[in-house]
Amino acid sequence: MSARIRWCGSRNWTRRGDRGSAEPLFILPVVFxxxxxxxxxxxxAHAQHRVQAVASQxxxxxxxxxxxxxxxxxxxxxAQExxxxxxxQRVEVDVTREPEQARVLVRAQAVSVVPGATLPVSMRVSGPIEHLAP
Incomplete structure (x- = not known):
């Protein structure tokens, strides 16, 4: 690495090649x-879609x-298998079946990529019970 040294007055020497060399130290962690x-x-988002699939099935x-x-x-x-x-992670399924309606609640946590982040996902669905019409 060659840097040009330049005379800037009475006793001031400056190196032009070292400008900005500390910037990546601050920028790279932020970008990461x-x-x-x-x-x-x-x-x-992917975990939310999976919870939705489990709930609908x-x-x-x-x-x-x-x-x-x-x-x-x-x-x-x-469905989970x-x-x-x-x-x-920590999947909880709650099913309620009444004479006229069924309800399903699925709660879970998405896998964490960022340390310390806990992202809950849930889906609540309901629908009428099937009956034979006379």
């Missing part, structure tokens, strides 16, 4: 945190003509 933040938002089983809450919980487990991966 910003990239991790964007990745974390993508992971959160569970609701379909709960509101079926011969459905039950036990069958809905089994379907929720199957089919989706695979460790995208969702």
């Amino acid at each position: 945190v910003m990239v991790l933040g964007v990745v974390q938002v993508g992971v959160w 569970t609701l379909a089983s709960a509101r079926a003509l011969n459905g039950s809450t036990a069958l809905a919980y089994q379907r929720a487990e199957q 089919q989706l695979g991966g460790a995208m969702l």
